[in-house]
Amino acid sequence: MLSAIRRSNCFHQSGGKNPCHMNSNLYMIIFGAIQIVLSQIPDFDQIWWLSTVAAIMSFTYSIIGLSLGIAKLAEADTFKGSLTGITTGSVSLSQKIWRTSQALGDIAFAYSFAVVLVEIQDTIKSPPSEAKTMKKAALISVTVTTVFYMMCGCTGYAAFGDAAPGNLLTGFGFYNPYWLLDIANAAIVIHLMGACQVFSQPIFAFVEKRVTQRCPNLERELKIPIPGFPPYKLKMFRLVWRTLYVVFTTLVSMVIPFFNDVVGVIGALGFWPLNVYFPVEMYISQKKIPKWSNRWICLKIFTVACLIVSVVAAVGSVAGVVLDLKKYKPFHTNY
Template sequence: MERGSSFSTEERSYGDAKLDDDGLQKRTGTFISTTAHIITGVIGSGVLSLAWAFAQLGWVAGPVSLLVFAVITWFTSVLLADCYRYPDGKRNYTYMDAVTAHLGGSNVKVCGTAQHSNLVGTGISYTITTALSMSAISKSNCYHKYGHGADCKHTNNTYIILFGVAQIILSQIPNFHKLSFLSLIAAIMSFTYSSIGLGLSIDRIARGGHVKTSLMGQPIGADLSSADKMWNTFAALGDIAFAYSFSNILVEIQDTIKASPRENKVMKQATFAGIAISTVFYMLCGVLGYAAFGNDAPSNFLTGFGFYDPFWLIDLANVCIIVHLLGAYQVFTQPLFAFVEEQCKRKWPESRFVNHESTIKVVPALPALSFSAFRLVWRSAYVVVTTFVSMLLPFFNDFVGLIGAAAFWPLTVYFPIEMYIARAKIRRLSFTWVWLQILSVVCFIISVVASAGSIRGLIQSVKTFQPFHVES
């Protein structure tokens, strides 16, 4: 959505049924569309690694860690929802706007760096995950035809490029406010493939087997040193943190909600519903996935071929992952697109290339499309770069863990807490101030150790890695 320069003072008629109180096009988001955005943002590729995370943490720490991350994310999201409007009623359109209004100073630069690097990293991880799912479909059909012992490896480069081409097209959607239909489809897909994974896990458990599980996760032994156990545990915490990563787009989601009832009320309801639904699926996927595979759970339980049959159902699950991540990529990338385009318009207000938009009627029966040459060039270039990086960094588990761990503390915990303290004028060293700071410090420590575990895993993977020659 265009900000600022699109409306002159004379044009801002707040009584106009088509405009909101800030003079911009009236927002139409509802509880349903907001919940869909949240579920699309939350239930992403993180759900696929939960069985592996539980295998590292065990029956006790696995479920407890999942619930703790869910509660913390919900609590800080409630605090963040109140930051959409400043006390004077002025809207904060983005996460950075909220930090600017409540904290200011160097906090804004730190927030911008953390948020935008996380958005880029999430887009890369979704590209990698989609390529793995495309490859899994090809391998599934190959195994079905030639047997489970056949050499069915495929390079991922072609699949990564195909996903990139699709995103170049989808990236021409003008802004976040036009993504409701895509989020609804993506949310349905996430439920579908999660349910298929659960069904396959239940079937595997019912058939019986000799999988080994433990209260403490994968045991230390000949195949796992105490140091490896520690690093894997840290990486598993990063995977769970990534599974709840959506705070970096919460304010942008809230900016799509219509003004009546108040946006923060709808946002809090949608946040509770989205996180609660996601947590139920996460717990089932983690528990049943661990019960089905034991300590040998694959890093991605739908592409790691813990399941082989029925091959058509595995193919369907991976198709759903692909469709879901096509939408999820946009949900996480549109805020970055909007930020860069707004900055460019402020820097070059007279540039026709940057500011001009035209409408194109492609199909007579459908609404006209908004076209911008600048949007086409810069967004396409961005997708090309993330696609290229995805071909260089095809490490699903460790990359997912690093993105989740690095962003969890600053975006999900630190800034929401600090903005709440500033907004509520909580006195320093008061009881509320102290326990909020303790929560922040504990989460900071978790983020540091989880990041370290994921970085160590990436280093181990790089030792045997050949750029552009990755097979799966």
């Protein structure tokens, strides 16, 4: 996204004549360095205003993307594309199947909030109970997310047809007004800075808990005095482990910088177990739903159907990554 800001300015200066190919490695390193600092903030996921900032940033870039898509559609004064999607003349039938499968993975990733559900719930004040607040919040957020994403997707496809980029803001279906694109991409960067940490916190907590249970000495803290603030409690294991984690994920993102394909893989792998299987099993256990009852059968059918969708999405996304790797040179390819 940082490189997208620079690229939009390049597009503006050249009037769209310069393809403005750029290497995003430097920006990934900068983002990784910021994540190393953020990862050392104790209880980062407990910051109450974090969700508010994320919501504002999400609405900002979503509304901008939707508005630009509507403007592009009005400019063309016609609907492109078709109800059946990209035509088989533009791509082969097998490619269309893979892309459709990958799209399912992208959609699944958009709803993979179960991993951070508890983290967000911990920041909510009571009364009323956190569970009641989260139930209402989840219903509203899923509804709003679905409406926004459907509108953005349909509008973008109607405006660009088969040439629609995978990401309307970074794919540069439009590059003017460039300052508005810069605002949208800056909002994405701010959103991702916090989101990366929130998604990583459960992993950090799990590993640190397991390791310190076996090696209690690793819990030792070094208090660093900060003028005007309470002393910062530095844990060497946390510093080393979280830094290595961020460095590793940054290197992976530099080696495989395929946003849509990688998002599809992550979404497909995480959607079924975290968003479907475990929640459904917990619901069955909590409500004591008897086996082979109508409700039990419906829930099991729903679980199996979602598993099939996840498998198809994973296969399609992996196929997309494999195809991208054939034409990509790690650390050198420009976009």
